[in-house]
Amino acid sequence: MSKRAAVDEKELGERKPPVEQGVARVEARVRDKEYAFDVPLGGNLLSAALRNKVPVDHLCRVGLCGICQVRVAWGDDSLSEPSDAETLLLDEMPLSEGVRLACQAKVLDDLGIEQSDAKRQAPR
Amino acid sequence: MRYFRPARVYVKEEALKYELTDEMVARFNESGIPVEMVKRVRSTFDGTPREQFFEAKRTLVLGVRKKTPLQGCRPSANWQLPFVSGCPGHCHYCYLNTSFGPRPYVRVYVNVDEILAHAEEYIEVRRPMVTIFEGSSTSDPVPLEHWTGSLSRAIEHFAKHPYGRFRIATKYDNVEPFLGLDHRGHTRIRFTVNSKRVVGSWDKATASLSRRLAAAKKIAQAGYPFGFLLGPIVMYEGWENEYVDLVTSIADTFTSEERSRMSLELITHRFTPKAKSIIESVYSDTDLPMDEGERVWRYGQFGYGKWMYPRDAYDAVKQVVQGAIGRMLPQAKVMYLV
Numbered sequence: 001m002s003k004r005a006a007v008d009e010k011e012l013g014e015r016k017p018p019v020e021q022g023v024a025r026v027e028a029r030v031r032d033k034e035y036a037f038d039v040p041l042g043g044n045l046l047s048a049a050l051r052n053k054v055p056v057d058h059l060c061r062v063g064l065c066g067i068c069q070v071r072v073a074w075g076d077d078s079l080s081e082p083s084d085a086e087t088l089l090l091d092e093m094p095l096s097e098g099v100r101l102a103c104q105a106k107v108l109d110d111l112g113i114e115q116s117d118a119k120r121q122a123p124r
Numbered sequence: 125m126r127y128f129r130p131a132r133v134y135v136k137e138e139a140l141k142y143e144l145t146d147e148m149v150a151r152f153n154e155s156g157i158p159v160e161m162v163k164r165v166r167s168t169f170d171g172t173p174r175e176q177f178f179e180a181k182r183t184l185v186l187g188v189r190k191k192t193p194l195q196g197c198r199p200s201a202n203w204q205l206p207f208v209s210g211c212p213g214h215c216h217y218c219y220l221n222t223s224f225g226p227r228p229y230v231r232v233y234v235n236v237d238e239i240l241a242h243a244e245e246y247i248e249v250r251r252p253m254v255t256i257f258e259g260s261s262t263s264d265p266v267p268l269e270h271w272t273g274s275l276s277r278a279i280e281h282f283a284k285h286p287y288g289r290f291r292i293a294t295k296y297d298n299v300e301p302f303l304g305l306d307h308r309g310h311t312r313i314r315f316t317v318n319s320k321r322v323v324g325s326w327d328k329a330t331a332s333l334s335r336r337l338a339a340a341k342k343i344a345q346a347g348y349p350f351g352f353l354l355g356p357i358v359m360y361e362g363w364e365n366e367y368v369d370l371v372t373s374i375a376d377t378f379t380s381e382e383r384s385r386m387s388l389e390l391i392t393h394r395f396t397p398k399a400k401s402i403i404e405s406v407y408s409d410t411d412l413p414m415d416e417g418e419r420v421w422r423y424g425q426f427g428y429g430k431w432m433y434p435r436d437a438y439d440a441v442k443q444v445v446q447g448a449i450g451r452m453l454p455q456a457k458v459m460y461l462v
Contacts, residue, residue: 059199060459064387066289067199069253088309088349090254093286097252116250121202122193123245 024078027112028054028070039107045070045079046102056115061103063089068115072098075111126331127298128212128267130184130230133159139186142234148186148271165229177406180227181212184268189233191242199460200389201258201291202250205243207274208232208265213295214328216410217356220262222399230263236274240281247288257282259292264330266294269301276301283308293353295330297339303346312349312387315340317374319366322358326412333370337377344382351456355391357441359433360413364440368448375452383455390461392441394419394432 023038028049037052039045046068049056058068063085072079082095083104090099102113133152139145140161152159169179194203210230211220220228233239247255259265259275269275275292282290283306290311302313315336317323323333331339343350352374357367378386393413395403400414419431433441442461449458 060457062457062459064457064459065199066202066254066256071253089289091286091308091310094252094254099252099254116253121246121250121255123249 024107025110026107027073028056029073029112029114030054030056031115041108042080042106044103045100045105045107045113048107049102056102058103063101063104066090066101068102069099070102070113070115072100073112073114075109078107078109078111080106080108125298125300126267126296126335127270128184128230129155130157130212131179131182133157133184133186134162134165134229135159136165136185136187137161137163138188139234142188144234144236144272144274145186147273148232148234151271165227174406174408177228180229181210181214183229184271185229185231186234187231188235189239191238194242194246195261197258197261199462200293201256203243203246203255203257204261205239205257205259205278205290206233206262206265207236207239207259207272207278208268209262211264212267213264213330214407215295215330216326216328216403216407216412217358217393217395217399219396219399221402221406222396223262230268232268232272232274236277240278243288247285251287254287254289256289256291259290260294264294264296265292266298267296269298273301276305279305279307279311282310285310295327295336297331297335299339299343302348303342307346307348309347309349312351313340313343314351314353314387314389315343316353316355317370318354318356319358319363319370321360321363321366322356326358326410333373337373341377341382344378344385349385349387351387351389351459353389353391354445355389356393357390357445358393358413359437359441364444367445371445371448371452380455383453386453386456388449388453388456388458390441390445390458392433392438392462394422394430396428396430400431 022041024041026037026039028035035054039048046056046058056068059065066089079100086101086104135145149159165185169176197204210224210228212230243257265275278290282288293314293316295316317333317336340350395414403410416431420434421429422432423429
């Protein structure tokens with residue numbers, strides 16, 4: 001059973017919203033190192049990563065600079081719907097290929113993300 | 125409309141095979157601007173270093189951008205993508221003053237398609253991530269757009285590109301060429317603005333603040349993502365009220381919907397020893413505050429040191445300027461304060 005389904009079941013019998021009732025596991029590959037951390041359901045992906053000392057590259061945290069782009073490696077439906085800022089900056093194709101702004105995305109279920117090493121972002 | 129009219133144009137030999145060179149030379153001929161073909165651009169100016177500096181800035185060189193690795197461009201973008209280098213403006217504090225030595229010609233690169241193809245290689249490496257290019261890191265290219273058309277070509281190029289985005293910044297109001305373009309929101313156009321004192325005293329040969337705001341309004345109405353760079357923020361006597369006035373002017377110019385598409389970048393003044401030396405040489409009458417005793421020494425991202433405001437001054441900027449933004453432009457997004 002996915003964590004989201006588990007949360008839905010709990011929601012039936014309890015008053016608190018699901019966002020406060022569970023955690024999702026995030027596996028991250030950032031600058032060629034691997035990390036794993038838990039995020040309260042509905043929590044912000046970038047904030048959770050930084051809180052867990054995962055060095056996700058970032059700057060503005062308001063969805064404009066694009067520095068915090070990550071690619072969803074697995075768990076395609078595990079993040080909230082793209083925000084207006086993500087739709088404006090990333091547009092249809094990158095979003096459909098799993099690119100998200102970590103500062104905008106809320107974690108709804110387990111997933112894996114990747115952010116490549118900046119040194120590898122130039123052609124050789 | 126404030127745009128650049130060069131005193132003379134030099135065309136380098138390697139630029140002759142490009143179509144844009146022919147187009148630009150035809151425009152210069154129509155405007156009566158002297159054009160000379162040269163193998164190498166050399167100093168032809170007499171006078172003091174200051175006089176040579178001013179003449180060089182009135183000189184336009186058409187050349188070819190060599191295919192060298194692109195430079196990084198934090199915090200505003202991933203990579204610099206220059207179509208122009210050098211600037212016809214005379215902003216006393218400008219970091220470009222340190223980049224071009226004693227011959228700060230304005231250089232236009234006519235191999236626009238090759239530059240865009242080079243950018244494509246960088247996009248391909250990061251794909252499917254979006255790659256963001258900054259077109260204004262080595263110049264203010266906007267006052268040359270009516271001669272070059274290169275920004276318009278870049279805007280249309282990136283409009284069709286799923287993985288490439290473009291950003292430019294300007295202190296000019298020559299935005300008409302951009303208004304009818306199919307930009308698809310892939311280019312963000314920012315206007316550098318400043319307080320009444322800074323624009324009046326140290327932003328020379330640029331558009332007035334009211335013209336920049338009017339140009340920004342046109343860009344907003346054309347549906348572009350847009351914004352303002354407030355910088356360099358200079359802390360002179362009475363700076364607080366004048367920066368609040370600036371934020372008020374911005375807020376009064378835009379509708380609530382337009383403000384929600386507005387980005388703000390806040391940059392405090394800093395200077396290198398080399399820049400101070402050049403500034404005091406070519407703008408010898410400047411009263412731009414550059415007292416090292418009021419600053420702290422820090423190393424920047426490119427490894428050289430600079431004199432910056434100390435932490436408490438930075439906190440004051442945050443309180444005054446960001447505070448005013450919070451009150452008057454709550455819909456706008458502050459990207460950073462450096």
